[in-house]
Structures are given as structure tokens and as C-alpha cells.
Amino acid sequence: MNRRGVTIVLSFMIVLYSCGFRGKAPKAVQDRDPDTIFPRGDIIASGNFTGTAFLQMLVPADTVYNTQIGNVTFQPGARSHWHFHPGGQILLVTHGKGYYQEKGKPRLIIRSGDVIKCPPNVVHWHGASSDSSLTHIAISPNTPKGAVVWLQPVTDKEYYGGIRE
Known part of the structure; x- marks a missing residue:
């Protein structure tokens, strides 16, 4: 675990201790990958992904913020289908x-620290490389326009296609 991760874990433990918590860590903490910030969540079983992906909703859509935020983790080789966000x-x-x-x-290759802006109504896909997992925070603004429109699966030819670094 890197220094930042140790600091986060220690800070969390101090907060738990100061609040009187003395037992086993909450399930959300137990389910965390040691290299990620938020819980991994549940397997996405919607049929709109190839491979195994997990979702932990952090902020559900509401009428105040009109935004939904989720933590998405893709196992190696996992990817979304083609889709767009209105x-x-x-x-x-x-x-x-x-x-x-x-x-x-x-x-495009994406890595930890990258910020990707998916424009409204632009068809795209995203997922892990074949040799690494991938975790990203997915922020979907303007939810009254619609959250996502799912399309066809990404073919192996598309997935393994040319790379621009």
C-alpha cells in the first residue's frame, strides 16, 4: 500500500476509534480493494458489460443536484457496451x-489520474485493459436529460484494435 493509502486507512481508524467503534470493520471497508478509495460494490448484472464489472453508487440521481456518481471497477478484460449519455x-x-x-x-489508453469528458450523445465505451483492472468514478450530470442509452457489445476486434498513447 502506498503512503497515501496508509494515511487514509490510519485516518479512518482514528475516526472509528474516536467514535467508540471497537469491533470488526464495516462491510464496506472489508470489501475494498487495497488500491482503491471506495468500496467495490456489487457485480453489474445488467447485461451491458462484457466480463466482470462492479458498481458502488456514491450519489444517486436526485432533483437537487441532477447528477449521479458511481465507483465502477472493471476486472482485466471487462468493458462496457457501446453507449451514450444524453x-x-x-x-x-x-x-x-x-x-x-x-x-x-x-x-485511447487511460490510466490512474486521467480525467475523461464524454460529451453528451457521443457513442463510446470504456473498460479495463487485458492485463490490468480499472477503477473510475463515473459522474453523470444533467440526469433529467437521461442517464445512459445502451447499444451493442464492443467486439473483440474493436477491443483489441489500435492504441494511441
């Missing part, structure tokens, strides 16, 4: 390596 989407990559591709453009 209100756009922002991806904050927090761990690992993966890909992002807009329809008709080259596939």
Missing part, C-alpha cells in the same frame, strides 16, 4: 489501466 459523463480514473473509445476514433 447529459454527458465525466470519468475520473482512480486505479489501473484501461481504454476509452469514441465511435469512429482511435482507442
